[in-house]
Amino acid sequence: MPPETTTQSAEATARGWPLRALRAFGHFWWDFLVGDTPEVTVATLVTLGIVVGLVHWVSSTAAWAVLPVLVAATLTATVLRGRRAS
Amino acid sequence: MTSSQVVLVVAVFLASSVEMVEALTIVVAAGVSRGWRSALEGVAAALVLLGILVAALGPVLVKVPLNPLRVVIGGILLVFGLQWLRKAVLRATGYKAPHDEDVIYARTVEEMSQSGEVRAGRDPVGFAVAFKGTFLEGLEVVIVVLTLGATDHDVGLAALAALAAVVLVGLVGVVVARQLAGVPENTMKTAVGLMLVSFGSFWTGEGLGVHWPGSDLAIPVLVGVYGLVVGLLVVSLRRSRVAGGVHAS
Numbered sequence: 290m291p292p293e294t295t296t297q298s299a300e301a302t303a304r305g306w307p308l309r310a311l312r313a314f315g316h317f318w319w320d321f322l323v324g325d326t327p328e329v330t331v332a333t334l335v336t337l338g339i340v341v342g343l344v345h346w347v348s349s350t351a352a353w354a355v356l357p358v359l360v361a362a363t364l365t366a367t368v369l370r371g372r373r374a375s
Numbered sequence: 376m377t378s379s380q381v382v383l384v385v386a387v388f389l390a391s392s393v394e395m396v397e398a399l400t401i402v403v404a405a406g407v408s409r410g411w412r413s414a415l416e417g418v419a420a421a422l423v424l425l426g427i428l429v430a431a432l433g434p435v436l437v438k439v440p441l442n443p444l445r446v447v448i449g450g451i452l453l454v455f456g457l458q459w460l461r462k463a464v465l466r467a468t469g470y471k472a473p474h475d476e477d478v479i480y481a482r483t484v485e486e487m488s489q490s491g492e493v494r495a496g497r498d499p500v501g502f503a504v505a506f507k508g509t510f511l512e513g514l515e516v517v518i519v520v521l522t523l524g525a526t527d528h529d530v531g532l533a534a535l536a537a538l539a540a541v542v543l544v545g546l547v548g549v550v551v552a553r554q555l556a557g558v559p560e561n562t563m564k565t566a567v568g569l570m571l572v573s574f575g576s577f578w579t580g581e582g583l584g585v586h587w588p589g590s591d592l593a594i595p596v597l598v599g600v601y602g603l604v605v606g607l608l609v610v611s612l613r614r615s616r617v618a619g620g621v622h623a624s
Contacts, residue, residue, distance in 0.1 A: 317514075322454050329457045333450055337579060344584040352585045357597060360453065360576055361604045367461045368608055375470040 328370060332363040379591040382598070383523050384536040386570035390519045391540035393563050394512040397479075399548040401508030404483035409501025416497065417505030425513045432521055433530045441528075445582030448522040449575045455518075456571025463565040464605060468612040473561060516541075519571075526578045565605060573597035 323330050336359040343352040406414035465471035483504070516537050524533030577594050580587060587593035 321518075322451065324458070326458055326461060329461070330454055333453050333457070336453075337446070337450060337583065340580065340583050340585065349584065349586045352583070353580060353587055353593075356576055356580050356585065357600055360457070360572060361601065364457055364460055364464075364572075364601075364604060365608060367457060368464045368612070371461055371465045372468075372470050372612060375465065 326367055329363060329367050332359075332366065336360060336363065377591055379594055380529065380532060382570055382574065382594050383529065383533060386567060386574065387520055387523055387533045387536040388540045389563050389570070390567045391516045391537040392544050393560060393567060394516045395541055395544035396560065398509050398512035399544060400480050401483055401512075402505045403548065404480050405501045405505040405508070408484045409498045409504070413498040413501035414505040417502040417507075418509045420502075421506045421509035421513060424510060425517055428514075428517055429521065429534065432517075433524070433534075439525075441526075442582045445526050445578040448526050449577070449579030449582060451518075452522055452571045452575030453579060454575075456568045456573075456575055459564055459568030460572060460601075460605060463561055463568055464608050464612065466561050467565070467609050469616055470612065523574060526574070569598050569601050569605065572601050 336356065339359060340352050340356050343355060402414055402418055405417065462471060466473050520533045520537045521530065524530035573594055576597050577587065589596070
């Protein structure tokens with residue numbers, strides 16, 4: 290490769306690093322929070338929505354009683370999904 | 376020390392120990408196959424970068440209003456903890472292959488042996504592998520320290536627990552070199568998963584306006600409840616596996 294082309298390529302690489310860093314950052318969080326268990330992320334968001342509803346329209350007691358049940362149900366569902374996939 | 380702080384210290388210590396064992400496997404493999412100087416420089420560079428991250432993010436997180444912070448961080452802990460528990464249950468019941476440090480060590484050494492000759496002085500391959508291994512595993516420790524520490528407004532205590540784990544696993548690593556497969560990783564992962572899910576439930580609940588009976592004492596109760604669920608899942612999956620004659624993948 291001629292020296293000029295090499296320099297241009299190096300400059301282009303240097304210019305592109307913020308985008309690559311941003312992409313790597315997004316990729317890390319996607320893998321971290323979703324990865325191969327999207328059902329866990331979705332179920333957690335649904336659980337939080339239900340708890341908000343219970344706190345506002347029913348009672349705090351109902352919310353603290355239901356929250357662990359929903360979390361346990363999510364764990365059971367994702368484990369069973371993992372078993373089927375194995 | 377409150378019950379919340381005790382659970383915080385135990386959770387951070389165990390999580391940091393598990394991640395440190397994984398990082399140590401990669402670093403020892405890099406050191407043995409590509410030379411110790413570059414591997415240790417890679418570790419040092421990763422630790423400096425992680426230190427900068429903690430120093431930059433820690434004070435910012437502590438200043439964020441508590442309830443929104445508890446909901447966001449509690450949600451992250453719930454997802455992260457449920458992922459850990461899922462893997463731990465599947466490994467304990469044979470539906471997922473166990474995390475074998477010896478296999479990872481052998482694979483890393485083989486990959487690096489195929490990466491050309493070792494350069495005299497600083498070896499870029501050994502440096503990069505040790506840096507990446509330490510940084511990625513360390514990043515998980517940083518997330519656990521910052522999230523658990525910030526929601527309890529005790530990042531310092533969480534950081535101390537993580538530091539104790541890093542020092543302990545580092546010392547053990549020096550003594551036993553690469554005999555890391557003996558660490559009961561799945562048991563530790565189960566314990567950490569239980570604590571992350573319990574903290575996650577507690578903080579999201581608090582952030583959303585739930586008043587837990589007994590306040591902080593609800594955390595050990597949640598650990599017990601989720602522990603019971605995990606135990607039941609392990610027993611029932613083992614039974615169904617035996618009944619169905621399924622083999623581990």
